[in-house]
Amino acid sequence: xxxxxxxxxxxxGSRRLSHVAQLPEVHRMLRQTCRDFAExxxxxxxxxxxxxxxxxxxxxxxxxxxGIMAVEVPESLGGAGLxxxxxxxxxxxxxxxxxxxxxxxxxxxxxxxxxxxKFGSEEQKKQWxxxxxxxxKVGCFALSEPGNGxxxxxxxxxAQLDGDEWVLNGTKAWITNSWDASATIIFxxxxxxxxxxxxxxxxxxxxxxxxxxxxxxxxxxxxxxSTANIILEDxxxxxxxxxxxxxxxxxxxxxxLDSGRIGIASQALGIGQAALDCAADxxxxxxxxxxxxxxxxxxxxxxxxxxxxLESARLLTWKAALLRxxxxxxxxxxxxxxxxxxxxxTFISHQAIQVLGGMGYxxxxxxxxxxxDARITEIYEGTSExxxxxIGTQVLxxxxx
Amino acid sequence: MSARVLVGVKRVIDYAVKIRVKPDNTGVVTDxxxxxxxxxxxxxxxxxxxxxxxxxxxEVVAVSCGPxxxxxxxxxxxxxxxxxxxxxxxxxxxxDNLGPLQVSKILAALAxxxxxxxxxxGKQAIDDDCNQTGQMTAxxxxxxxxxxxxxxxxxxxxxxxIREIDGxxxxxxLKMPAVxxxxxxxxxxxxxxxxxxxxxxxxxxxxxxxxxxxxxxxSHLEVLRVDEPPQRQAxxxxxxxxxxxxxxxxxxxM
Numbered sequence: 001x002x003x004x005x006x007x008x009x010x011x012x013g014s015r016r017l018s019h020v021a022q023l024p025e026v027h028r029m030l031r032q033t034c035r036d037f038a039e040x041x042x043x044x045x046x047x048x049x050x051x052x053x054x055x056x057x058x059x060x061x062x063x064x065x066x067g068i069m070a071v072e073v074p075e076s077l078g079g080a081g082l083x084x085x086x087x088x089x090x091x092x093x094x095x096x097x098x099x100x101x102x103x104x105x106x107x108x109x110x111x112x113x114x115x116x117x118k119f120g121s122e123e124q125k126k127q128w129x130x131x132x133x134x135x136x137k138v139g140c141f142a143l144s145e146p147g148n149g150x151x152x153x154x155x156x157x158x159a160q161l162d163g164d165e166w167v168l169n170g171t172k173a174w175i176t177n178s179w180d181a182s183a184t185i186i187f188x189x190x191x192x193x194x195x196x197x198x199x200x201x202x203x204x205x206x207x208x209x210x211x212x213x214x215x216x217x218x219x220x221x222x223x224x225x226s227t228a229n230i231i232l233e234d235x236x237x238x239x240x241x242x243x244x245x246x247x248x249x250x251x252x253x254x255x256x257l258d259s260g261r262i263g264i265a266s267q268a269l270g271i272g273q274a275a276l277d278c279a280a281d282x283x284x285x286x287x288x289x290x291x292x293x294x295x296x297x298x299x300x301x302x303x304x305x306x307x308x309x310l311e312s313a314r315l316l317t318w319k320a321a322l323l324r325x326x327x328x329x330x331x332x333x334x335x336x337x338x339x340x341x342x343x344x345x346t347f348i349s350h351q352a353i354q355v356l357g358g359m360g361y362x363x364x365x366x367x368x369x370x371x372x373d374a375r376i377t378e379i380y381e382g383t384s385e386x387x388x389x390x391i392g393t394q395v396l397x398x399x400x401x
Numbered sequence: 402m403s404a405r406v407l408v409g410v411k412r413v414i415d416y417a418v419k420i421r422v423k424p425d426n427t428g429v430v431t432d433x434x435x436x437x438x439x440x441x442x443x444x445x446x447x448x449x450x451x452x453x454x455x456x457x458x459x460e461v462v463a464v465s466c467g468p469x470x471x472x473x474x475x476x477x478x479x480x481x482x483x484x485x486x487x488x489x490x491x492x493x494x495x496x497d498n499l500g501p502l503q504v505s506k507i508l509a510a511l512a513x514x515x516x517x518x519x520x521x522x523g524k525q526a527i528d529d530d531c532n533q534t535g536q537m538t539a540x541x542x543x544x545x546x547x548x549x550x551x552x553x554x555x556x557x558x559x560x561x562x563i564r565e566i567d568g569x570x571x572x573x574x575l576k577m578p579a580v581x582x583x584x585x586x587x588x589x590x591x592x593x594x595x596x597x598x599x600x601x602x603x604x605x606x607x608x609x610x611x612x613x614x615x616x617x618x619x620s621h622l623e624v625l626r627v628d629e630p631p632q633r634q635a636x637x638x639x640x641x642x643x644x645x646x647x648x649x650x651x652x653x654x655m
Binding site for chain 2: 033065066068071075086
């Protein structure tokens with residue numbers, strides 16, 4: 001029965017894939033708009049944003065006007081009302097200009113607006129979504145803690161009901177957008193006895209009494225996005241701020257991350273594309289042994305491997321998005337996309353530095369920034385190891401008797 | 402105001418692409434090369450849409466002459482805010498020979514057919530750099546023209562145009578209907594937002610053949626040959642003005 005379901009999904013997914021050779025017109029236009037925006041507004045300032053660790057506030061507001069900060073949100077709530085393929089294309093093009101801006105867009109779309117759209121009540125959607133579609137405000141997602149990242153079920157942050165309020169205590173770690181966010185979705189244990197099923201999700205505005213931020217992490221890459229601890233000390237929120245049902249937190253987190261993986265895969269694709277562009281352009285210009293290095297097989301083979309890794313990961317990402325848009329199961333494909341794209345990004349940016357030689361090692365060229373930006377994509381929203389667990393488990397399920 | 406504005410949009414090779422001459426020297430390589438809307442046409446569309454947003458004009462109609470792909474350029478104009486499009490279908494040899502004279506004849510015919518008050522064009526296209534279509538269109542219609550516009554202000558039945566000229570800025574006041582061509586500093590074109598891209602899908606593009614407009618596309622120009630510009634040679638440094646003059650004389654430049 002499970003094999004029939006999977007085959008059906010693949011068949012339905014394949015029909016949609018006929019437009020992999022040419023995307024639909026709306027998607028092509030969207031991709032072009034995002035590419036133009038990235039080339040004119042992001043790429044010229046990306047290096048400076050990285051050096052100065054500056055949040056790209058103006059650019060995020062511009063992206064809000066374009067509809068990119070809330071691609072899937074219906075128009076009635078202030079979004080663009082488009083699908084996940086469109087979202088993936090947008091994040092890729094934005095990340096190609098600036099990887100930090102790419103993750104800011106992705107976290108707001110997939111990790112903050114995503115769970116609200118899927119699990120929020122009508123009142124919660126009306127209150128917590130529209131202000132976060134314009135780029136004026138961004139949200140964040142607080143699951144990881146100093147004591148557990150991959151082990152999401154071991155959440156030690158607690159939430160206790162006290163009259164009409166939930167009281168949250170604990171510390172969350174590695175929270176992207178934390179210093180720039182106006183709201184967060186926090187996962188806390190409401191019933192330790194039932195382990196995974198005792199975690200719940202809460203909407204908390206920022207700033208808020210009882211919520212404070214740790215110092216901004218000094219990161220290797222994506223430095224224009226802020227990352228910090230969120231510390232909760234008797235942080236009180238109304239009981240209406242519970243997102244989804246009591247004990248649904250783990251399920252919400254896992255389903256949210258499934259979609260988030262398509263966003264991060266897209267970010268990785270953008271970084272990989274930027275690195276490939278840099279290397280190929282350099283190969284035409286740099287001469288050695290009397291000719292452009294593009295004439296050397298060693299360079300051609302590298303660029304070929306880079307291009308294959310990128311295009312394969314891109315197709316996996318599009319497939320995951322298409323399956324999600326067709327309301328088919330996409331957990332395995334999303335994990336495959338994130339795994340392939342992140343490893344492609346690190347491989348491509350590593351080889352791009354190699355193609356550039358010494359020039360790849362200095363800040364005059366963007367290759368070193370792509371290398372630093374790419375690295376995190378193998379870690380956040382599920383490490384490559386977790387992705388392999390997810391994929392392996394899904395594959396085995398398909399063959400179960 | 403019931404004014405209708407016609408905006409011409411041309412599909413050209415994207416400004417960022419490295420142009421290559423075809424091996425047979427008959428033209429440049431266009432197959433598989435990225436194309437987009439001429440940057441000055443983007444500025445023209447932006448100006449028309451801004452006038453509409455200020456409620457000074459009623460309708461913006463985007464026009465493009467060319468093969469099927471010209472519709473992509475019209476869709477971009479629609480996504481920027483134009484109300485509807487007209488695709489004048491020209492392909493094959495006719496398209497290869499399509500130049501400012503032919504396009505101005507088409508625009509003049511459309512302007513009469515569509516009861517137009519204002520035609521806004523880019524000052525020139527980045528592929529041929531002709532800078533002729535606006536001027537020719539005005540002449541064919543016997544309308545006033547304000548070219549190289551860096552500012553456009555509607556004043557009742559007149560339009561004030563501030564023109565960028567070699568000596569500085571010149572202000573002209575034209576009685577509508579009139580032709581305006583957009584220069585670089587007229588405005589900064591907007592990005593097509595997602596909601597507008599979606600709305601553009603529902604907007605109409607009418608397809609028309611030049612014959613239906615009574616336009617003869619015969620060209621009196623023939624392109625003999627296209628070559629790359631000569632490779633830039635290294636310069637040389639001189640120590641004194643005297644040396645400069647003697648070197649220029651030696652090279653036969655003085």
